């Protein structure tokens with residue numbers, strides 16, 4: 196079994212990386228940056244987002260697993276003091292890794308600018324926001340006009356990203372076994388003159404949404420933790436990606452349990 200570790204770079208996560216290398220070596224696992232079977236992220240959910248983007252070209256052959264060094268994360272769902280148990284389970288599963296894998300949907304974006312078309316994949320979400328003014332954009336669903344949006348921006352998330360930015364926007368939490376994307380508004384303007392739907396929309400696989408910003412607007416496109424300013428966006432098309440991300444689940448940790456632990460807690464009567 197070949198593995199690679201990406202950590203957040205702070206002293207705790209670096210020391211855990213050192214510990215993991217020692218545990219892995221004594222259990223016959225091989226360190227490989229080029230062809231890992233499993234990528235371990237040590238830090239928080241942000242570290243997993245980083246790991247995903249580093250290895251996004253190899254999604255078909257890699258499974259991710261995360262250790263968190265702070266509070267329980269959504270992608271980083273092993274605690275630092277469980278590192279030895281995780282190393283044992285990783286070594287034991289060896290060639291039976293496929294039995295431990297869960298696959299979650301991603302969102303694909305086709306960004307058309309005056310320079311051409313670029314494709315991006317996001318694990319959590321992408322957003323399109325006005326850079327220094329209100330975003331004004333036509334929203335089309337499956338090539339039919341839906342609404343003219345005015346507001347701070349639009350967030351399009353995956354089911355596993357539904358618990359992240361999307362949740363802060365009042366979007367629904369979606370189980371990652373559902374192949375869907377969710378469109379949530381970021382502070383839309385609604386009054387007698389301007390009108391948007393006001394609810395988040397959930398699109399199934401094979402549907403697509405186009406966001407067509409008003410000409411020559413300064414916008415910022417974010418893809419997970421990455422942000423890129425643009426002045427020449429002609430269209431942003433989003434849909435459920437054909438490719439999925441694999442997570443190695445060495446023990447069951449159902450999505451709804453994670454939601455409860457993260458957002459409700461145990462103190463609630």
Ligand code: NAD
Pocket residue numbers: 239240241242244268269270319320355356357358359360361363419420
């Ligand atoms: P960060 O460190 O500020 O992370 C923000 C928080 O989002 C952290 O607490 C992290 O644990 C949590 N998070 C990330 N993915 C999650 C998921 N799938 N489910 C539940 N919580 C999740 O920023 P970062 O590390 O650069 O992460 C970028 C992410 O931050 C973006 O993908 C976006 O989802 C999130 N974000 C949230 C808001 C908001 O809630 N208002 C605003 C901007 C970005």
